[in-house]
Amino acid sequence: MKSEARAEVWQGGAESIQASAELLTMPRPDLHTPPSFFEHAELAPSSLKSPPQDAGVEALVLGRTPRAGGQEAERMFDTLRNAVLDQRLPPGMQLKEQALADAFKVNRALVRAVLARLESARLVEHRPNRGVFVATPTVAEARDIFAARRVIEAALVRTLTAVATPAGLAEMQALVEREQAAYRSGDLRAGLRLSVEFHRLLARLAGNSVLGNFLEELVARTPLVVLSYKGSDTPSCALDEHSAIVEAIAVGDAERAVTLMDAHLNHLEARLESGFRAASGEADIAAMLGLAPAR
Amino acid sequence: MKSEARAEVWQGGAESIQASAELLTMPRPDLHTPPSFFEHAELAPSSLKSPPQDAGVEALVLGRTPRAGGQEAERMFDTLRNAVLDQRLPPGMQLKEQALADAFKVNRALVRAVLARLESARLVEHRPNRGVFVATPTVAEARDIFAARRVIEAALVRTLTAVATPAGLAEMQALVEREQAAYRSGDLRAGLRLSVEFHRLLARLAGNSVLGNFLEELVARTPLVVLSYKGSDTPSCALDEHSAIVEAIAVGDAERAVTLMDAHLNHLEARLESGFRAASGEADIAAMLGLAPAR
DNA sequence: GCGGACAATATTGTCAACAATCCTCGTCTT
DNA sequence: AAGACGAGGATTGTTGACAATATTGTCCGC
Incomplete structure (x- = not known):
């Protein structure tokens, strides 16, 4: 277990990728700390109701994590999840x-x-006695994911228009700002990450943690779809669309915001449709070998 | 299965419940076989796409389950899940x-x-070094769950109105029929189960497995909410509302179907609001002791 | 030269013993 | 007598070894 961490973490079934473990464990402090915080705040109430009086001290203990196990697991989950989100795991x-x-x-x-x-989040698939593999969504799943995002994000945007605070609006505008700056400076990866963050922020500000978690899952799965059927790493979200949505929310025009969001997701999905047609049916081994899709 | 399964499976933290293991493993062949089938069909593709040519033989092997482990796990999961759904696990x-x-x-x-x-499905909570406990949703979570159901079921109903086949409509009508029969015959538990099944059927017929799985999770969590804040076991769904929704779908009136579904869920949630107010803040120890809610 | 059976290896799945932690209850102190 | 303290038991968490399975490479027969 100890020993040199130069072990080949994975070897692609068809792609035979060889990557050092540092690819996963690399620092990126600005990336894996904020999401873990979000995760904690959302889905780790831990001491819910049983002994309300010592909830404070309990949370304190959990903060220190008596044994590193739980925290290690969290870090591991976030790292792998972000790796999928960044499309570093094909x-x-x-x-x-x-x-x-x-x-x-x-x-x-x-x-x-x-x-x-990760399997529960549908980010990986588990085949008995075979192992776990990074998920390869089917065409049907891909369409369902986008349909679900349209439904959920439309609802979130509509809610958000009603309940948005000035602080929340400022947060959204600042994020869009950073996103555009990243794209302008040519940092595609950072831009993509902030673009994803924009959708997560919508979920958080809307105040419905249940829908927020659902959207979180869908957003995490979307890059998988994009990579499965596109291969190109063009920015997932057009920036002006994001800022237009924020503006509609700020003005209080719910229907316009919903329409914009719907169009935004349609726009994103439309880019994949060609890929869908190409890959439907046979396994995309041709693409994985870097060849043009056969037949 | 055989032998004495008299081991105390749990002992309530506050209620000190002692139940025999038969409570979980009891036959109920009509209950845990159909849902498990549904579960399999929906979220256990296992062999998704990688080798399309030997998918048949692979599925065959999985059907026999070379080792019983995976199947046992599935059975266990379904049993526990259904136990939560039936409100047998407080x-x-x-x-x-x-x-x-x-x-x-x-x-x-x-x-x-x-x-x-089960923790990923939010049906139980895991407290480190303490154990896992059947989830006790907070008031905020409860409201969020209903809000999410409104969003998702409205979308499903709208889709369903467009894509429903005669066979699907017949299936829905038959289910509502059975549900009403169960309630009339006084079998509340069967009625409640069929009532839940109605919502699951909507998800399946709408054809979006992603939204279907989300709804599945929400439906499974709803009884938890009901039990946490109500205590009464009145039927969760008014039957005539179900049949009215089916009728609107059959006629093709999407907006009416959506409105009815929305009202249906509002109706269900409204019954809990009093419980919310009563239990908000302090732990509902009064109710747990069988006393009338204090104050 | 090619296809299929067979062995070697690598990987997952299972299990039981051990360690750490938490809860309960008895005892001691104030 | 009431609260603090600590030992004992119960429960979760961790580790390593072992068994079962899949995959890969090799050899033999055709």
């Missing part, structure tokens, strides 16, 4: 337990638990 | 690993995996 790639255990310096049981969580 | 009750392992005749590792899945 769909179909196998994630081997021992390799991940070595990379993260934990035992296989913990790896297994984290992989189970 | 919110806050602890689920102990060894007891469950004894009851299901599996080792703790498998129990642990299943509990992790």
